[in-house]
Amino acid sequence: MKLYSIAILLKTPEGKGKILTSKNELSSFGYFQRSTVSEFMVFTSKILVERTATASRASVKEREYICHVYVRSDNLSGVVIADHEYPQRVAHTLINKVLDEFQEKCPKPNWSTIKENEAPYPQLTELLQKYQNPKEADAMTKIQSELDETKIILHNTIEAVLQRGEKLDDLVEKSEGLSQQSKTFYITKKMAAFLLPLVEKCSLI
Amino acid sequence: MADSRGPRLFADLNNVFKRDPNIDEYDILPVLEPTHNRSPFLLQEHKLGVEAWAVKVLMKYVATRLIGWRSQNPLVKFIDPTEVLNLTRALILFNPDNYTAWNVRKELVESGFLNIADDLQFGALVLSKHPKSAETFIHRRWLFQQLLDHCLSSSLDSNGSVAAVPENNADSSISMDLIDVDIVASPENDGLLSMDQSLECSRLFKLHTQLEMRVCARAAERYQCNYHAWSHRIWIIQHCLNCSLQVLLSEMKETEAWNSTHISDHSGFHYRQFLLTELHKRQEKLSLLSISPGQLVHREMAYVCDLIRSYPGHETLWYHRRFLFCFMLNTHPLDQDTKLSCKSSNGFSVYRDQGEEALKRHKTFLIAQELESVNTKQKLESSSKYNHMLLGKYVHWLQTLLTST
Numbered sequence: 001m002k003l004y005s006i007a008i009l010l011k012t013p014e015g016k017g018k019i020l021t022s023k024n025e026l027s028s029f030g031y032f033q034r035s036t037v038s039e040f041m042v043f044t045s046k047i048l049v050e051r052t053a054t055a056s057r058a059s060v061k062e063r064e065y066i067c068h069v070y071v072r073s074d075n076l077s078g079v080v081i082a083d084h085e086y087p088q089r090v091a092h093t094l095i096n097k098v099l100d101e102f103q104e105k106c107p108k109p110n111w112s113t114i115k116e117n118e119a120p121y122p123q124l125t126e127l128l129q130k131y132q133n134p135k136e137a138d139a140m141t142k143i144q145s146e147l148d149e150t151k152i153i154l155h156n157t158i159e160a161v162l163q164r165g166e167k168l169d170d171l172v173e174k175s176e177g178l179s180q181q182s183k184t185f186y187i188t189k190k191m192a193a194f195l196l197p198l199v200e201k202c203s204l205i
Numbered sequence: 206m207a208d209s210r211g212p213r214l215f216a217d218l219n220n221v222f223k224r225d226p227n228i229d230e231y232d233i234l235p236v237l238e239p240t241h242n243r244s245p246f247l248l249q250e251h252k253l254g255v256e257a258w259a260v261k262v263l264m265k266y267v268a269t270r271l272i273g274w275r276s277q278n279p280l281v282k283f284i285d286p287t288e289v290l291n292l293t294r295a296l297i298l299f300n301p302d303n304y305t306a307w308n309v310r311k312e313l314v315e316s317g318f319l320n321i322a323d324d325l326q327f328g329a330l331v332l333s334k335h336p337k338s339a340e341t342f343i344h345r346r347w348l349f350q351q352l353l354d355h356c357l358s359s360s361l362d363s364n365g366s367v368a369a370v371p372e373n374n375a376d377s378s379i380s381m382d383l384i385d386v387d388i389v390a391s392p393e394n395d396g397l398l399s400m401d402q403s404l405e406c407s408r409l410f411k412l413h414t415q416l417e418m419r420v421c422a423r424a425a426e427r428y429q430c431n432y433h434a435w436s437h438r439i440w441i442i443q444h445c446l447n448c449s450l451q452v453l454l455s456e457m458k459e460t461e462a463w464n465s466t467h468i469s470d471h472s473g474f475h476y477r478q479f480l481l482t483e484l485h486k487r488q489e490k491l492s493l494l495s496i497s498p499g500q501l502v503h504r505e506m507a508y509v510c511d512l513i514r515s516y517p518g519h520e521t522l523w524y525h526r527r528f529l530f531c532f533m534l535n536t537h538p539l540d541q542d543t544k545l546s547c548k549s550s551n552g553f554s555v556y557r558d559q560g561e562e563a564l565k566r567h568k569t570f571l572i573a574q575e576l577e578s579v580n581t582k583q584k585l586e587s588s589s590k591y592n593h594m595l596l597g598k599y600v601h602w603l604q605t606l607l608t609s610t
Contacts (some may be wrong), residue, residue: 001466002465010314022427028427030230030232030333030334031230031232031249031250031252031254032232032234032247032252032254033232083468085466085467085468085519086513087439087516087517127476132466133462133465133466134515135465135515181234181236182233184235184236185235
């Protein structure tokens with residue numbers, strides 16, 4: 001059960017996803033993979049927020065990961081990336097909690113003026129650690145009942161979230177947030193998103 | 206072109222390891238073509254990165270040389286052991302299941318050229334990239350066997366009566382760090398030198414066993430359901446720690462937290478099943494610590510039920526529950542009592558029949574109880590369809606048990 005990343009974004013009036021703040025827990029990845037993984041987490045978070053309608057929730061499966069996304073009616077959005085063991089409802093409850101807390105620390109008028117990834121919310125690191133084990137973080141029974149009744153839409157791949165005519169390959173290619181190394185990773189393995197590091201197998205000799 | 210780059214890359218790699226003997230992780234970097242004139246080996250904070258194109262070239266060179274050396278000149282073995290050792294290292298790093306290379310390393314250990322501790326460290330490095338490499342674990346078991354033999358023979362030198370000792374000493378402490386796997390016997394030794402030697406040996410052995418548990422834990426973390434890592438851990442417990450009671454208990458405690466955050470890792474739960482079974486075999490000793498095996502199993506049952514409630518929809522948890530329930534059925538205290546009464550009585554067959562009857566009634570009662578608890582408690586909570594299906598399967602299993610008793 002692993003919680004890899006929590007990101008808070010703003011869906012701008014132009015429909016773009018802007019990262020306000022985000023934190024990753026990537027110790028389970030290899031040392032040299034972490035920067036690539038982290039770039040792809042940001043990339044994925046943005047795509048999901050951009051493709052998710054205002055005031056809706058979704059959980060998107062992508063190989064051994066699940067990305068949970070919620071875009072509030074005021075366009076403040078949260079993305080949690082976890083593995084399959086991590087309970088879906090806990091992830092969505094966590095997004096609610098994080099967004100509420102964030103709003104207290106950083107009120108609405110500031111959102112549009114803050115520079116990318118510079119919003120002050122130092123408590124996020126601690127939350128990310130605490131929620132690694134949901135049983136310790138919160139009474140599980142409470143969590144089960146607490147979540148509001150907004151329906152969670154399920155998607156089986158990131159491709160399924162994309163709009164008609166869009167291809168993940170093209171998005172990766174065009175992205176400015178991904179380094180050349182990350183793109184090579186993506187292209188050579190012909191695998192979606194940030195997932196290659198785990199599945200990657202050396203097939204030499 | 207490939208031919209001329211091979212030897213240089215090989216020399217480069219050897220230099221990297223010379224520069225930093227404590228490399229603890231390595232990986233292949235996605236650089237498909239040489240883009241600059243620098244070395245393709247990147248060293249940062251004891252981590253080694255190798256550009257992908259270089260791996261291909263290097264492997265071709267190393268494999269041809271090592272296999273060529275081994276098949277053509279059986280008479281000139283160990284003509285340059287350092288070189289041979291480096292060749293196996295380069296080969297295994299990128300192809301850990303090449304057992305020819307591992308076997309060459311075994312020969313080097315036997316001839317005293319390669320230190321066991323160094324080889325263990327190298328294996329741990331390989332596992333950082335290939336956490337479920339079976340050959341690597343097998344080689345480690347061989348190394349531990351060497352260590353054990355070494356310890357036994359050195360303590361034999363200093364003291365004649367070794368055979369009975371490990372059992373005693375292994376049960377003398379509680380925490381994993383304090384566990385004493387001393388193979389050395391009593392202090393009344395004659396040769397001081399050899400005593401020092403055997404003390405040193407057992408100290409080393411203890412250290413390596415502890416490190417090994419950490420290696421296993423790391424490999425299990427890196428690869429889900431890592432059967433090889435967990436069965437290696439079982440092997441260590443059995444062969445290097447004599448299944449001592451304290452080890453078993455401390456392992457139960459230690460893996461509890463791990464398992465509650467790895468709820469679909471069947472290998473991890475199987476490890477706990479192994480621990481419980483071993484503990485049950487030692488129930489006389491357990492009772493000296495005023496713990497009954499029944500108590501342990503009941504605790505485990507409560508633990509897994511709690512996990513099922515918190516994380517619905519994981520088959521592994523249900524299978525663990527099946528194991529525990531079977532365990533309870535077959536090892537119930539009543540079982541023991543009836544067996545005892547059978548033995549002591551003269552009217553042998555009569556009592557046994559009664560005992561069996563009672564046992565049967567008791568089992569039926571237990572199953573009915575379990576059925577009821579599943580049906581009432583969990584039906585309400587199982588939200589997802591999948592969890593409902595798992596629950597249905599468990600109920601069905603219980604019912605077949607009921608009809609077969």
